[in-house]
């Protein structure tokens with residue numbers, strides 16, 4: 001059955017806003033990537049406002065925020081920012097809101113720590129180690145050589161990271177404008193991604209955990225060679241299964257939609273096709289790089305390579321955990337996947 005989401009609102013232009021439910025404003029912001037936009041949310045909150053996800057750190061986006069806050073919120077005040085996860089299109093301007101508008105950051109602790117690791121370019125964000133990891137998984141020279149340039153092109157995606165955080169946790173209820181919102185955390189796309197569900201309003205602010213058209217990037221990182229992020233991602237679906245099917249889902253990319261359960265089924269099926277293709281492809285020893293064209297129909301350039309390789313490895317490791325494949329480093333130091341014996 002073909003999944004057909006219901007999109008109840010018209011498409012917005014960059015910088016345009018729309019009140020999608022009483023006191024909940026959709027702010028559509030540009031992004032300097034192929035994925036050229038992000039949806040951010042400005043919520044009426046008692047005598048002030050709560051910002052959910054903040055946008056990437058470029059001046060144009062800061063200007064759009066100033067304009068939207070003037071127009072919708074008569075200049076503020078902004079009580080807080082709540083950020084779904086550490087990726088800079090979501091967290092980029094939290095420090096700006098803190099500095100300019102005295103808005104504290106609310107976030108899960110793993111995401112906040114991950115952001116600080118990323119900024120320090122250590123551990124998960126040691127880029128020499130990433131290149132080594134790509135090479136070990138069969139990346140050709142042209143992909144590894146261009147990696148640092150790509151990185152340089154996207155410098156300083158965070159305005160400044162807040163040094164303090166108000167920690168939010170799975171199952172916690174957050175009061176916004178007299179209504180309770182449940183925090184639902186999930187892994188796969190990032191370690192402790194937070195979505196927010198308001199049963200009273202039947203609204204789910206889904207972040208990147210559930211998107212209506214594209215699938216979120218689910219990547220293995222070199223710091224966890226045995227990691228199984230795809231399984232964490234699937235496990236998170238169970239936390240959304242008890243929500244009503246007609247919940248209005250506010251995702252970070254594309255458009256608000258209804259049809260949550262169909263979309264969860266669709267995402268599971270999408271990944272299953274890739275798992276089947278990966279298993280089929282690895283009947284002989286193969287590198288993850290060799291497998292990429294079987295999983296991605298589009299051309300993969302230097303910018304997309306890291307995402308594509310990470311996602312391919314996530315599928316391979318899922319099959320390793322389930323006992324179908326074996327991962328082994330051969331004498332040439334290259335890691336290959338083959339049928340488990």
Ligand SMILES: [Zn+2]
Nearest residue numbers: 085087189208
């Ligand atoms: Zn993300």
